[in-house]
Amino acid sequence: MTPSKGARSPSEEVRRRRRQGAAAGSAAAAAVLLASLAVQAGAKAAPPSTTADIMFFVGQCVMVWSLHIGHVVYIRRASVPGLAIWLRRFRSGYGNRIRFHRALGEACFGFARPVTIQDSSFSASLTSALPRLWFMVPLALAFWVTGTLAVALLLFIQGITSTAVFVVGLLAWTGVFSRALLALAHRRGVIERKWTDAQITRHLDRVRRGKRLVGRGVEVLKVARSDDRWREVVKQALSRADLAVIDISDLTPSIAWETGQAFDRLRAHRILLVAEEGSVRPKVLSGRLTAAGISAATVERALGSVVFYPADRRTTVMTRRLRYPELVKRLRQEITWRIDTPGGR
Template sequence: MKAGFAVGAGVLLASVLVLGWAQNRPSSTALDLVSMLAQSVMVGAVWIGYAVYVKRATRPGLVVWLRRFRPDQGDRIRFHRALGTACFGFASAVTLQDPSFNTSLVSAGYRVWFLAPVLCVLWVVGLFALALLMYAAGTMNEGLFVFGILFWTALFVWGATELLRRRGVLSRQLSPEQTAVHLDAVRRGERRVGEGVEVIKVMESAGSERWKGAVAQALDRADLAVVDVSDVTPQIEWELREVFRRLWPKRILLVAQDDKARADVLSAQLRAMGVRDATVPWVQESLLPYPAAQAAWPKTNAQYADLVRRLRRAVAERVGQ
């Protein structure tokens, strides 16, 4: 955190000094470009500082999050938000893509941090172009100009968000060997995810079960498996068997919605699947309940802070520092 803050503050200070120097010089095209670049870098200082923070705070380790796929999240709590934050500093979290959670803007933000100044320059250039067009057309109306600024800013934000969405999902159209190399890099901390969950998209063909191979590869390298057992579907049953076959029980964390987090019921389900280690005491110790619905504002932040705190403690106990 200190390194990221120091770099961000340093970049901001340097940009301010360059901007002040340029403004005290006779106007020229070159100085105008320098001023524009300084302003853009100044705006991107936070992003740059965050990239340094992620790089310094990333630790080797891999957490695999498994859960039922849903068509949409609705009013459900965004569990991935809490999980990514809780794992940060202990390990990198990954999951498979599904319709309700198909991208990670947080991890995408780290991947394209170097584009922050460029994006800011494009925004400023767009404003200059808007002013020049209105001046050339002879329609320099203040109200129209403000509307143009708002329209361009909204369009720019939409474009930047789309860029992050495209970079927030990792499309794995690779061979099993190449996928294994990638997961190994994540586990060693060479591929940084940030305070988010990396989304791996498994390209399926009709009747394909390639996702099982992706799950198996991830579990073989996992330091911790987080399995949501709120709804135990046939797919979740298969994943649970693989989790217990490939990982020690102390490397498994079960999570479930509050109203479905009954240790005796889950223990009976797991033992009926052939998981002998899933005794009631073990399930009680390894089960972390979470709220089913997202709290209304302003209680949302407190709800997520509590969930992050409990998750972080559970992850620390199983992955270690």
């Protein structure tokens, strides 16, 4: 199917929506700021009371968050609807390897929202999980304490000494913090989503439309431990995807099956194969992909356009970080071409 005359390509639409998003974000931030100032002015004009103190405090909090609200509006409006499914074998730890998910999250921004599917039977190794646990728990606690101190400092600066106002502020901050932390834990795959097929379908549709936690990372959809369940979720996700990114560095039978499902449900130009440098043996891959039900001609074309990313097993952290911009640029070029190519899904 060819685009109609005058129709914008997806990349042009992204640029247009970014301009609209910047305007909408600025307008939203300004509107929230003015509203907060109006609330504060009304609270000052009212007779002294606990209610007036609470109104003034709420106005102060909203004013502080006005720029963040504007940024959220910009992010929501700047991206076209799209869903990218990232399929690969999960690793218990990265070690010195490139964190490919970081580059993918940046490259997909504006075009699609990347999601990967993880079986709940997967668990990180103790050497990688424990340091993260010991680091993240104190960090989350420190962040909550900092927010609590900020609430107290804001009340002190304004000369509000009411205990009721502080309790209201503390409860509001704790509620926002807990909700954000829970959403982040779901998104990172720390917590399994015990959902029905209908709930997963609705969630994928919401992710595609951008109705999710704001950010540029890859969302991990962790599902129950069951072969049938995992396969069904993969099929649902691919049926709604605009792009599939498949890491064939370690082509296990599961990854080969997922690759076959991707070629069954998406056009070949909407599938991007990636691999770590030095990990791919073309003859072995060709045989496994053909065994997964993919035609030999399609396999040959797909393997001819594999995007290789650096392994960097023995380089320094700084060297790896310097190579991320180059990888992001290459991935973005590939994603742009695949999204802009006529022919639909």
